[in-house]
Amino acid sequence: MREQRHEHYYTPEPVSLSQPLIYEDTLRRMPLKFWTDHGVFSRGHTDPGTEEIITAMDLTGARRILDLGCGYGIIGIAAALLAPEAQVVLTDPNTRAVELARRNIETNLVTNAEVRPGENFDPVLDEQFDVILTNPPIRTGNAVVFALIAGAAKHLVPGGRCYLVARTKQGARTFAGEMTRHFATVTQAGQGSGYRVYLGVKE
Numbered sequence: 001m002r003e004q005r006h007e008h009y010y011t012p013e014p015v016s017l018s019q020p021l022i023y024e025d026t027l028r029r030m031p032l033k034f035w036t037d038h039g040v041f042s043r044g045h046t047d048p049g050t051e052e053i054i055t056a057m058d059l060t061g062a063r064r065i066l067d068l069g070c071g072y073g074i075i076g077i078a079a080a081l082l083a084p085e086a087q088v089v090l091t092d093p094n095t096r097a098v099e100l101a102r103r104n105i106e107t108n109l110v111t112n113a114e115v116r117p118g119e120n121f122d123p124v125l126d127e128q129f130d131v132i133l134t135n136p137p138i139r140t141g142n143a144v145v146f147a148l149i150a151g152a153a154k155h156l157v158p159g160g161r162c163y164l165v166a167r168t169k170q171g172a173r174t175f176a177g178e179m180t181r182h183f184a185t186v187t188q189a190g191q192g193s194g195y196r197v198y199l200g201v202k203e
Helices: 048-056 074-082 095-107 142-154 172-179
Strands: 021-027 030-036 064-068 087-092 113-117 129-134 156-167 185-192 195-201
Touching: 030 074, 030 095, 048 074, 048 156, 048 185, 048 195, 064 074, 074 087, 074 095, 074 113, 074 129, 087 095, 095 113, 129 142, 142 156, 142 172, 142 195, 156 172, 172 185, 172 195
Parallel strands: 064 087, 064 129, 087 113, 129 156
Antiparallel strands: 021 030, 156 195, 185 195
């Protein structure tokens, strides 16, 4: 039981007992349903940071969107519905989260999104995106989040946008500072519930 109790949501193969749970939420005026489970981030409710990034993100003109570390798919699904002309790719290393995200895409009748398993940017290799969205795994440490920020800059087209959300008390300003090393401009795009959303624009 100790191993299950300390299992993290970024564990590739969760061993905790699977007990799927569905809940409903309204995001950007869109009524949505999400299947969640043990062993994934924010079981049974929408994380406040996720709410903040969905509220803040501007997907105008985007044709390719990446939800990096998608969990069970909330951000990517919202993005796909808000930008129906875009193709959205969702990625996550957690196999249970990947299956839930695929199920949630079907549940919410999303036709312009796909989910790929894998860590960091491995599932998208040399692909480029107009917008990258991420609620990063802060508990993995700053080095991991810094690597995601650097990778995001490499996987964006010129003028591409990266939205990152983090809890203010867990180093949000530190991550914003790191973003300034990789993006032409970095601004705060949103704030609420103890979280900050930063927008980095590639030169």
